[in-house]
Each structure stands twice: as C-alpha cells, then as structure tokens.
Amino acid sequence: MTSLDHSSQMGLAKRAAGDGVKKLENSMSLWSKAETEVHGQAQPEAVATPRKHVNSPVLFVTDRNDEKTLDYATRFGSKRLDPMELTCGLLGTPAPSMNDPHLPPAPKTLTKGEDDCVRLIVEQAKASGFSKVLFLIHGFNNDFEYVATRGLKLAANLDYAGVVVVWSWPSEGSAFGYAYDEDSSTWSEPHVAELVRDVAAAAPNLQLDFAAHSMGNRILLQMLREFGQARENLPIGAAIFAAPDIAQDVFKEQIRLARKVATIRTLYASEYDRAILISESYHKAPRAGSGGANILVTGNVESVDAKLSGHSYVFDEPKAMQDFKQIVNQETMAASRGLEARAKDGATYWVIQP
Numbered sequence: 001m002t003s004l005d006h007s008s009q010m011g012l013a014k015r016a017a018g019d020g021v022k023k024l025e026n027s028m029s030l031w032s033k034a035e036t037e038v039h040g041q042a043q044p045e046a047v048a049t050p051r052k053h054v055n056s057p058v059l060f061v062t063d064r065n066d067e068k069t070l071d072y073a074t075r076f077g078s079k080r081l082d083p084m085e086l087t088c089g090l091l092g093t094p095a096p097s098m099n100d101p102h103l104p105p106a107p108k109t110l111t112k113g114e115d116d117c118v119r120l121i122v123e124q125a126k127a128s129g130f131s132k133v134l135f136l137i138h139g140f141n142n143d144f145e146y147v148a149t150r151g152l153k154l155a156a157n158l159d160y161a162g163v164v165v166v167w168s169w170p171s172e173g174s175a176f177g178y179a180y181d182e183d184s185s186t187w188s189e190p191h192v193a194e195l196v197r198d199v200a201a202a203a204p205n206l207q208l209d210f211a212a213h214s215m216g217n218r219i220l221l222q223m224l225r226e227f228g229q230a231r232e233n234l235p236i237g238a239a240i241f242a243a244p245d246i247a248q249d250v251f252k253e254q255i256r257l258a259r260k261v262a263t264i265r266t267l268y269a270s271e272y273d274r275a276i277l278i279s280e281s282y283h284k285a286p287r288a289g290s291g292g293a294n295i296l297v298t299g300n301v302e303s304v305d306a307k308l309s310g311h312s313y314v315f316d317e318p319k320a321m322q323d324f325k326q327i328v329n330q331e332t333m334a335a336s337r338g339l340e341a342r343a344k345d346g347a348t349y350w351v352i353q354p
Contacts, residue, residue, distance in 0.1 A: 088117035094156035132162030139214025143173030217244035228259035
C-alpha cells in the first residue's frame with residue numbers, strides 16, 4: 001500500500017508486472033469488500049427500554065477543505081490544508097427515529113476558525129442546558145456526507161444529555177485510500193486535541209466524552225496519550241474505542257502513557273468484524289479491535305468481546321448500542337452493565353452475546 005492517490009495507485013498497478021499486479025489487486029479487492037460492511041445500512045431493532053426523548057444538538061467540526069457548495073454531499077473534500085482551517089456548523093437537533101436522517105442544505109457561510117468553533121460548541125451546550133459534550137471521531141473510508149449522516153442518526157437514538165460534536169478529518173472516502181487515510185488521521189490529531197483543550201478552557205464545567213471508530217481510534221488514543229504525558233487535568237468522562245484498527249502493542253503502550261485520563265475507558269472488539277480481520281491479514285498481527293481468542297486484555301481499559309458481525313456493530317447492533325448508551329448516559333463500569341465476565345491470563349474481560 002502506498003500513499004499515492006487512487007488514480008496513481010491504479011496507474012501503478014497497470015504498469016506493474018506478474019505477481020505484483022495480482023497482489024495489489026487482491027489487496028484492494030479485500031478492502032473494497034470490507035467496506036461493504038463498513039457502510040452497510042443495518043437497521044437496529046427497537047430497544048424495549050423507555051426513551052428519555054433527549055434531543056441532542058449535533059454539530060460538526062472539520063479540517064477538510066471547503067468546496068463552498070450548498071450541499072453537504074459535496075461541501076467538504078479530502079485535502080489536507082496548508083495552512084489548516086477549521087470549519088464548523090450545526091447539523092440539527094434530531095428527534096428519536098429509526099429512519100436515516102436527512103442532512104439540511106449547507107449554508108453559504110459557515111463558522112470558521114478555532115475560536116469561533118469553540119464558541120459555537122459552548123453556546124450550544126449553554127443554550128440547551130447541557131453539561132456534557134460527546135466528540136465522535138470516524139474511521140477509514142468515510143466521506144463527509146456519510147460521517148454527518150451517521151452522527152445525526154446516532155444522536156437521534158442515543159438519549160445523550162449533551163451536545164454531540166462530529167469531528168471529520170480528511171479521509172479520502174475510498175477503499176483504495178488506506179495509506180492516504182493513515183497519513184490524514186496523523187495530520188488531523190493535533191487539530192482536534194487543540195480544539196478539546198480550548199473547549200475545556202472556555203467551559204471548565206463541561207464534561208467531555210469521546211467515541212472513536214476504526215482508524216479514528218488512532219486520533220483518540222494519541223490525543224489521550226498526549227494529555228496523560230503532559231499531565232493535563234481535563235474533564236474527560238468516557239473514552240470509547242470501537243473496533244480500533246491499531247496494533248495491539250501500540251494500543252497497550254499508548255493507553256498506559258495516557259495514565260488516568262478519562263474516567264471510563266472501554267474497548268469494543270469482535271472476531272466477526274471482517275474489516276478488522278482483513279487488517280489483521282494486511283498487518284500480519286492482531287489489531288486492538290480483534291476479538292475471540294485474540295481479544296486484547298490489558299490494564300487501564302475494560303475490554304468487551306462483542307460476538308457481533310459487521311464493522312460498525314457498536315452503533316448498529318442493539319445489544320452493543322444499549323451497552324454504549326449505559327456508558328455515556330449512566331457512566332457505569334462494565335461490571336454493572338449486565339455483561340458476561342470471562343478471564344484471560346488472570347485478567348477479566350467482558351462479553352456481549354448475539
């Protein structure tokens with residue numbers, strides 16, 4: 001895998017010969033199949049528990065390039081800007097629904113700059129009477145439209161008594177853009193870290209929660225590690241690592257260096273996650289999102305082995321979603337969430353059965 005863009009990669013494949021071509025095409029084919037699951041439109045079943053009907057305002061903040069169209073499907077691209085510029089806005093306040101939400105039209109003028117984006121987040125929290133903010137960080141092969149739609153859908157059914165902020169970094173939005181996305185996630189991490197610091201400084205009474213998916217966990221993990229090493233006293237509640245596409249040894253070391261940052265840390269993994277299985281094969285080692293016999297059980301994080309399929313099972317499967325909701329809404333540890341306890345190498349981890 002190279003850091004070339006899609007057209008350059010395919011041009012390289014055509015010029016290569018023999019086994020090189022076959023190996024590259026096979027790899028790209030596997031990633032493409034995995035992305036069918038990543039973007040699958042699984043319809044969660046209704047949860048029997050009563051709804052609180054909490055309507056959370058959903059904001060976005062992005063360091064993508066702004067194409068200035070009036071449609072969010074095309075508004076933001078995948079370029080890494082130099083110099084970097086933040087753009088943010090309100091996507092809506094979705095009511096509880098099992099249907100896919102519709103994005104509003106993109107306004108001609110959006111809020112620009114870190115200071116004004118911080119102000120927008122804090123003002124939305126105060127206006128809504130909320131004391132919490134949940135930052136969502138997406139993964140590999142996600143364009144802005146997909147990320148924004150998923151953020152609205154999650155917020156509509158989460159009952160989260162706070163503001164939901166979708167952080168959208170410049171993913172290429174292509175199954176062929178894995179290497180580009182790796183670089184983009186690394187490039188984007190300092191930007192979200194600085195935003196988080198500024199929100200905490202502007203509104204120290206706000207609790208900050210985080211949930212990252214797939215490659216987005218690299219951003220979250222590195223950020224927490226930086227906060228821990230700098231011994232920054234930030235009001236971080238939950239840190240949820242959903243299907244992390246990151247090496248297990250890297251995850252262990254960075255979560256250790258994060259020290260005591262975040263009150264609740266939860267790692268969701270699955271042996272039936274096809275995208276993680278392909279990443280295992282590509283990297284020739286288990287990932288932090290690998291489940292079953294390869295479940296990562298380590299200090300400083302509660303590991304949950306979800307016996308569920310798909311790559312977005314945490315947000316699509318009712319049992320996983322119910323567990324996620326208990327973390328961000330009731331702030332409960334795994335032992336109090338009705339999960340099955342198991343042991344590996346003398347340490348406890350938890351299981352969600354299908």
